[in-house]
Amino acid sequence: MPPRRLSMLDDLEEMGATILVWAGLGGGSISLPYLEEEAYGPVPARFRHYGYVSESEFIHHARERDIDLFAIIFESQAWEFPAELVDGEVVAQNELRGVAPQTTIGLREFSTDTGPASWKPFRHYFPDGLVNSAGEQVTNLWEEVACRDLEGNPIRAHWVEVAVRDQVSYYADRNNPVWREYLKAVIRIQIDAGARGIQLDETDTPMSALRYGGCFCRDCMDEMRAYLLALDEIPVELEGVDLTRFDYRAWLLELGHRAGENPRGLPLYQHFSRCQQLAIARTFEELSTYAKQYAASKGVEIRVAGNFYDCAPYFDPMVDHVDVLVTEMRETKYQQPWYFRHGVGLSRGKPLVAVENPYGGVTEQLLQKVQLGRAFDLFRLTIFEASAMGANMSLPYGSWLGTEVKDSYWVPRHLVVETGQFLKEIDHLISPSSPHRTAVVHSVRSLIALTIDSDQFNDGERWFPDVEQPDAPAQSYWEVIESLSRSSKGYDVVVFPDEALRANDVTGQSLSRYETIVLPDVWAVSAEQHRALLDYVHRGGHVLIHGVYGSELDPATREELTSHANVAIVDAIDELPALTPVDIVADLGPLAAASLHELQSGAVALHLVNYDYDEESDVVRPRTGVTVGAQLAGTFSRARLYAPGEQAVDLELTQQEGVWTVTVPQLATYAVIEFSQGED
Structure with a gap:
């Protein structure tokens, strides 16, 4: 992260800042000693003259102003940067000067003790070394933690690499216990440096490596084996196979599959995807719990935040293990109140902080207009819309615009201050709770596979060719909440969890506060959730069904709800607003x-x-x-x-x-x- 100046805190305080996200102590993806130098490294007197401070000092002074910096952990980034060293001293890094032979510094050099002279040795942090799941001492941390394609090649996190800089960021794998131990060391350093907020970024790794065709590393294959052994029914493709020694990657290679194929076209893909859905929820909980426990052991309390990107359904089980939800928004648009109502519902009463996406939507275009002194109202709307819907949209302070745009997202100071001060004035008027009498059900299991198999994990045909997908159940959830928002209808989003990921918490009693429940293509509903809906209508509640309901229930059970006098089947989405209560x-x-x-x-x-x-x-x-x-x-x-x-x-x-x-x-x-x- 860039160096800090005290004058930044003057700006942030005037803007009304309370927490800072993607804000500091992010150097753990390079090495632990690099992270410590961020936290405690010496600041030259010349820089002190202009108010520069170390990261730990900045955190301390921010807390004096009631601003919490959330230290950032890049969970899927394992870096090697080009560098030039003279007698062990870094004279150039990332942006080279040609003053010394080129080398690299990052996780590999850290684990082999070949980095800069100022770096403490690997064994200082891990006295017994790190042992991988095969019982081997780790000698190259960078290679060890990388996600792998079908042929064993490391997968790269291309979206964060600047091509002209000769950088390499491997896509790191949280299923690997070595990486989790490393991330725990990052957490310890961040908390010791004074951070009272820990933000876990890229919380869906390594499932998100499907975007590049993986991950097929040893640990992911161990996950797949354990998943298959736990199934009630063995897939027909594996009849007669000894699952106790099954290696999914080796099996695919024997069938003739190779790297570069679309993973969605591979045999057993749906099982592989499901295996990763279960794994990311478990390993996220492990890290979040560890952060809280380590902080408690030091006599401090912290908040944990997770980057839940676009608030996709597979993040639902992680919500229990954070205090703040952060979302990058897959697409940042000028008018999407339904997105925030969805996010508030997923957050289940916890604060939701949205951040603009540099790669999707209008951010770059908006910046160009603002730089010309235009579009001030458009900027205001991007912030106010979130608050109006019960969420928060972060104010930009030099925000990242990706690896290709040579600029950052700065808005004129007076405009940001004016906007932030109004948010501060109305803070007591913003709440995730509502008196709305309509609820729309977000069925996690009805949406989860369709979300993962969409173009979100595809990037067109950049990394692999498209494949024809099997017919998936229709899903009208997003269209329904957009239609209600465009009609200025008040509504809440109620999550029906996937019970393999999170225990069901929906009851007829919990639903009874609503006059009307909308079910948009809730084809996957558990027996317990179905009973909750029956209890709800027996209590006098009304249900509107659009599309398919309960296709996995037997017809007689399903008809208990669909034939009830308080239930209506609605054919067209645009009919729904008129059928919901007028709040x-x-x-x-x-x-x-x-x-x-x-x-x-x-x-x-x-x-x-x-x-x-x-x-x-x-x-x-x-x-x-x-x-x-x-x-x-x-x-x-x-x-x-x-x-x-x-x-x-x-x-x-x-x-x-x-x-x-x-x-x-x-x-x-x-x-x-x-x-x-x-x-x-």
Whole structure:
């Protein structure tokens, strides 16, 4: 990570920062001594003159301002960088100068004690060395921890390599116990350096190596063998095979398969994918638990965050083991409130922090406009939309734009400060809880395979040719929540877990707070989840089914729900909004979004976002005289309006048949109305 200056904290404090993600102490992917030099390394007097500090000093001063830096662990990156050394001193690294013979420094040199003279030896950190799953002493850490393709070649994490720099980052494998032990050492150094937040990045490794055709390393093959032995029924392809000694990689090679094939076309692929789904949940829990336990042994408390990328269904079991969810967003767009409602549902009450994706969506385009002094309202919307939906969108502070764009994501300071200060003002009005009367079910098992087998793990045909996929069950979940959001309907997302990954926590009682439950192609439903839905309708709840329901249940069991008087089958997605309860009474149209937040004070906040951006005038067209009502239980005597750049004001509040109505004089980009029972 780049060097730190104290003036950065002045900026961050003025922006209203509370936590920093992808923010520091990331050098463990190069070596443990490199990480320690980040944390404690000497800062030359010349740099001290300008306020530069070590990472541990920066963390300390950040905590004095109630800002927690989450130390970052790059779980799938194992690095070797080009370098030039003179008498063991680094005179160039990554960006070479031609002043000494070229060499490399990284995990390989660390494990062989051939790195810079300032690096402590490998045995300083691991006195007994590291022993792999074959019982061998590790002599080359870099090669040991790499994911492997079908022919045993190391897989590279291409998305982080800068091609012109002669860098090599192997895709590291968390199934390998050696790598997990190394990552625990990284965690120890980070906590000892003062970090009170640990952010685990790339939390789906090595399953995510499917993107490049792997992983077929020894440890992943051990996982596959154990998985197959635990199955109730042996796949027909393996009849007569001694599974106690089965090697999936060797078996595929004997069948004539080679590296470069699409893994989705390989025999037993679905079992291999399922094996990795189970493994990543278990190994993530191991690291998260270790971080908490090590911190406790040092007398401190920490928070653990996980990068759950696009909030895919296979992250659901990991949610139990984090305090904060971080999501990169696969695509950063200008209008996607449904994405945040989905993420808030997956988070199950925990804070969700979204970060723009440099590779997908509008980030680079937005930056170009902002640099020309345009698109300020568009930037504001990218931040406010998340808050309106009960999540957080991080404010950029020189954010990464990938390996090809020679720039970073900086927004004019006044604009970021203005935005951050408004978020600080309304912090008490943002909540992941809602009084919405509609819930949409996110069925993990109905969605998980389709998500993994999509183009998300493909990259077109860059790494392997496309293959014709077997017919997968239809899935309308994303279309349904988008349709509800575009209709300004309030709703929650309720997760139906995959019970092999996480115990079911859905009951008729837990669902009974909703008037209507929407089931979008929930074809995979367990017997316990089916009983919960039956209990729910027997309690008077209503169910709307779109598409397939419970295809694995026997017909008579399935019909217990589908034939119930409180259940309706809906053919078209665009019919659903009209069939769900009206929590927000307003004619907002498709260029708006709305959501209700239940607050700890007992008040309720109505959040409104206006997406009506005009390219020519470069502003969001303000709406005047917007009358909006909220269907709420309880009694309220005050409605207070909060809007960016404006003083909070009280609005006239009326009530009829439980609908509390106000008129917002002007809705620019964002407004929040707090319904409360009296004075502050």
